Amino acid sequence: MVVLAKLRKVSTRFALSLTAALIPGLASGGSDLASLHLGLAQFALDTHDPAAVLRYTRNATTEAERLVRAKALLVTGSHQEAERLLKELIEGQYYRGQAALLLAELPTDSGDNKTREYLETASKRASGSDRQKALYRLAEIEREAGHTDRAGKVLASMEPGYWAALGYMNIAADYGRQDRNPSRALVALRVALAMSEEDVDSQRSQELISRLLVRAGYLAYDHGDYEKAIGFLEKIPLESYSTSHGLYLHGLALSASGNQRAAMQSWHRAKKYPLAYPGVANAWLGTGRGYDLAGYLGQAGEAYLAANASYESERVTLRKLADQIRQKGAYQALVLDARNSEAQWFLADNRTLTQPRTAYLIRFIEQPAAQAAVNRVAELKEMRQTLHQREDSLAVFRGAISERLGPVGHNVDGGPFNEEIKELVQRLANLKARTISPAQQEALKGVARTLADLKASVGRLDGRLKKKDRKLNELMTRTDHALERIRTVRRTADALLSRAESELDELALAYVEEQDHRMAFALDRTEQQIAHLYEYLALENLERGQP
């Protein structure tokens, strides 16, 4: 045991000397190593570290490695190189479908025909969700060209699930616009509902079902089928994003069928949501209208005045939001501040939907242009932060390297180590003669192997120490180059961030202005209703006053 302890001490000292010598190098390759690198690359891709993926797949040879690399290249914006790899894969054996789908998602110069060709390949060669996505996109191409029947045929060949449900939802929207009779659209929506129930992602399924129910409810209401509309709308879960819209439509259907009291209950519930959500502003107005229709004119007036006050206060909120966007920028005012809402994590349930700022953020983010603009700013901010951290780390490395330059302070030439190893080998030989049990023999064999390793390393140490300063200087030069590159890239990132932020600010301000117009319009409507009500009451009084 004393030998083992001493050996560990020697090897630790030696390891430290080796670290001081800083000898870089790379291990040799092999098929096992390739599979390890593929697994590491896959994990890095799934955990959003594309740079690591590119590192692990720099010598990609197998199709699996090339696919993972192509995906990472797409994430890092190297579309041309990704396209080249994907075109190779499409001619390969195993990933033709996935490669075709990824190629279809790339912007092409050759137009829709090439995209359709890729999608057709993907629909034949891919499996699972990739195949369904390809079929959905093919159906969308047909639908957008006005061939709803052909789109329907493509959708009929799909497996039940999210993509099929989306396809039927879009077809239902087309039918709703084209037909006077809602039956085709409602059938398509019912199919979409059934398809969505088969979605494996339960949260996504619930969200889509809520949207489908709102559409079906509206369609039925619009065509005067109030009972059917109420049936659809009552199925919307209360914690869904579409609830406020559903409640408003539910109130409308109830009101149209003569049940003003129940209608007002629905609108009253819709009024609990922020005015940013669809249907809420109308629900405020609806309450007044409901009282009016039920014959309670006094309450109707109060409800209109309450709606008025609510719209006025919302306009103040919107003006404040616009000021904050101008002062802090849209990303801070709308995205970060909404994220840092005061709701504690243990209260963060569906009530977070009732935060006005979150509501405006969600509604804003519904627009694809806004999504892209926010995404640009978020990506650039993250990039800048990463670069900043990298710069800090490199500065520390640089310091560490410069400390190691020059003569080594302590005794690290091979001589003393050789003496110690020699002594240990001698003691090992003595012990070997006395060992009896196989376990002891095995332990001594291990010690002998380590001593042999140490001896070999000590043999190389002198040579390495001679090269130490040259190697460290090389590392220093590389570090300096890297620092310079980081600074250049950071300057570019800063410039792009400022452009991306101003574009987002512009979009956000336009959105807030649009919301303000919406509130002003709602305000106008309530004022008209109030005027109409007072006029009616005045006429009534006049009539009563007449003999």
Place this chain on the structure above:
Amino acid sequence: MVAGAQQTVTVRRQGRVAWPVIVAMLVACLFGLTRSAFAESLDQEIDRLKADVADLSQTLYQLEENVLYPVDTQVAVFLTLRNREGLDLDSVELYLNDTPVASHLYTDQERDSLKQGGVQRLYIGNLPHGAHQLKAVLTARSANERFVRREATHQFRKRPGESRIQMSLDAAAPDYEPVVSFQEWK
């Protein structure tokens, strides 16, 4: 004649009204086009920047590895799942010679990635030549809804060159008992 004159005036008025509208529409179209072209060029520049950052990141990684983990003393520990459905991993802690060196709490995304064949590098560091002990403590939920905590140890000898230790986790039906196996790669 009067009617004709009136008609001419009307046509002129229409012309006067139509031109500003057409100009406004053209300006709006141009503004829209400029805006989308602006967004497109910004996207392209961001893509170029992302590619530069990814390239830089690889250079830096290589540099860091060379500075921090010289090959002769380098040890890396990896984790893989052998059975996809047997376990839902919650956490892993690693100890080298009884010293805690790494711990990780898993997100759904990471669990899914491991189930799909992903390999996680749990630890990279330096060790002197000779005998060492690696201990892993894992907590997980097995497919039969049991919460399990298991410890596994592995004795290994650090030799010159990179040492890679792959830790594989398996839990086979029907009891889904976690089994940890170690494999050393050179």
